[in-house]
Structures are given as C-alpha cells and as structure tokens.
Amino acid sequence: MEGTFVLVPQFFCMLHFETVNRHRDQDWIVFIHGAGGSIKTWNYQVHEFKKYYNLLLIDLRDHGKSKDIKPDFDNYRFSIITADIKEVLDHLKIKKAHFVTLSFGSVLMQDFSMRYGHLINKMVIAGGIFRGNYAIKAFVSLARVFNHFLSYRKMYGLFSYLLMPKRRNQKARRIYQRQAQKLTRREYMKWVGLYGEFFRLLKQFYNRILQKPTLVVMGGEDFIFLKSARTFVNRQPCVSMETLAKVGHICNIESPDSFNKLVMDFLGASKN
Numbered sequence: 001m002e003g004t005f006v007l008v009p010q011f012f013c014m015l016h017f018e019t020v021n022r023h024r025d026q027d028w029i030v031f032i033h034g035a036g037g038s039i040k041t042w043n044y045q046v047h048e049f050k051k052y053y054n055l056l057l058i059d060l061r062d063h064g065k066s067k068d069i070k071p072d073f074d075n076y077r078f079s080i081i082t083a084d085i086k087e088v089l090d091h092l093k094i095k096k097a098h099f100v101t102l103s104f105g106s107v108l109m110q111d112f113s114m115r116y117g118h119l120i121n122k123m124v125i126a127g128g129i130f131r132g133n134y135a136i137k138a139f140v141s142l143a144r145v146f147n148h149f150l151s152y153r154k155m156y157g158l159f160s161y162l163l164m165p166k167r168r169n170q171k172a173r174r175i176y177q178r179q180a181q182k183l184t185r186r187e188y189m190k191w192v193g194l195y196g197e198f199f200r201l202l203k204q205f206y207n208r209i210l211q212k213p214t215l216v217v218m219g220g221e222d223f224i225f226l227k228s229a230r231t232f233v234n235r236q237p238c239v240s241m242e243t244l245a246k247v248g249h250i251c252n253i254e255s256p257d258s259f260n261k262l263v264m265d266f267l268g269a270s271k272n
Contacts, residue, residue, distance in 0.1 A: 117212070
C-alpha cells in the first residue's frame with residue numbers, strides 16, 4: 001500500500017520497527033534515533049519523506065516498544081546495538097539503504113558503518129557527535145557523576161536543559177523528555193555502560209576518511225557538539241555540512257521544514 005504505515009509484529013529477539021512502503025523499487029531510508037528517543041523522534045519527517053522513499057523506523061533496544069529483547073545482556077557494547085539494527089535489515093531483505101541518524105545515533109552509525117558499510121548508500125547525521133573534545137568529555141564526566149545520586153528521569157531532565165537551554169528549544173526538549181520516560185533505571189544504566197568504549201570509537205571513526213557521501217546537519221546553537229562537527233567535516237572530502245541558524249541540538253524537530261529540504265536535496269528526492 002503506497003505511503004502507508006505497516007505495523008510489524010514484535011519478533012522474538014528482534015527490535016520493534018515500523019515501515020512505510022511507497023514502492024518496492026524505491027530507495028529505503030533507515031531512521032536511527034538518539035539515546036532516550038524512539039520512532040516518534042521522526043514524526044516531523046515521515047509525512048514528507050514517504051512521498052519519495054520506503055521508510056524503516058527502528059526503536060533501539062529498551063527504547064519505545066523495543067522492550068525485553070532477547071538475549072538479555074548485563075552490559076552493552078556498540079557491537080550489540082548495531083547488530084540489532086542489522087538484524088532488522090536482514091529480516092526485511094534490505095540490501096542497501098540511506099541512513100538518517102540523530103545525536104547519539106550518530107555514534108551508533110559510526111560503529112555500524114565500520115562493521116556493515118556495504119549496507120549503506122548515503123548517510124545523514126543530525127546533531128552529530130564526532131570528537132571527544134574538552135566540552136564533550138566534561139559533559140560525559142558530569143553525567144557519570146550525577147548518575148550516582150540523581151534518579152534517571154531527573155538526570156535526563158537536567159541534561160536536556162544543558163543541551164537545549166533556550167526557550168525556543170522547549171518543544172524538542174519536551175518531546176525528548178517524554179520519550180525518555182519509557183526507559184527504566186536498569187535499562188538506562190546499561191546504555192551508560194557504552195561510555196567505556198565511547199571515546200575510543202569516536203577516535204577510530206574520526207581518523208578514517210569516509211567513502212560514503214555524507215551530510216552533517218547541525219543547529220547553529222548546538223554549543224557542545226557544533227565545533228567538533230566542523231573540525232570533522234573539514235577533513236572529509238565526501239562530507240558536507242549545513243548549519244541551521246537559531247536551532248539547538250535536536251535540529252530535525254526544532255526546524256523540520258529546513259531539515260527535511262536539506263536532507264531530501266542531498267538524497268536526490270526529486271530524482272525518485
């Protein structure tokens with residue numbers, strides 16, 4: 001059915017996902033949300049993108065409706081999370097796709113691209129995290145300290161304000177806080193455990209020269225991650241960058257019309 005959501009039953013050992021099928025011959029776009037998010041992160045993109053592409057929206061492990069995924073793990077590694085994503089693509093027999101990621105999803109994309117690069121056509125990275133500079137290391141260290149005496153929900157609320165402190169960030173902040181309420185303390189702490197390999201992964205990816213056409217979209221007021229994104233892009237011949245003025249970290253929600261146009265132009269939607 002053209003342009004229609006297909007709600008797929010939860011398969012044992014598989015993430016929850018939803019597809020929007022336009023036509024079997026059209027390109028696929030896979031949407032990967034950030035930490036604390038869900039499929040709903042992309043509500044402002046689905047209506048426009050389904051006109052040109054087949055869409056695959058995934059709830060990461062513990063997020064949205066991806067609950068009690070087996071096998072269970074006491075601690076997570078990036079290889080576990082990206083293998084979850086690949087399993088969905090294999091199930092749907094998707095051989096190659098464009099990927100659109102947000103925030104911490106950009107770090108997952110870095111791991112995914114190094115393991116499963118053959119599945120990637122083009123990449124779009126929104127609110128990207130690329131380098132462990134002083135601001136990012138301070139941000140992560142502060143988060144790890146607060147984890148010891150703040151509840152997860154209070155901690156997440158505090159850091160959403162640090163990432164998006166302005167009044168015009170309120171909508172994105174509210175949406176992400178609401179989605180994050182579905183994580184339990186135990187689930188959240190498993191994701192925190194990824195920081196054990198977080199900076200090593202960033203360094204490994206930063207020192208690679210990307211071969212896939214990539215677009216980085218950043219908010220002009222994303223004061224924690226913008227500078228390192230510019231540094232990364234300047235050394236990558238296949239990567240271009242667009243900055244949205246007066247927009248914070250969650251740029252696809254704060255400025256959806258501008259974001260959608262940039263991404264569709266990059267992917268060549270008019271040619272589909």
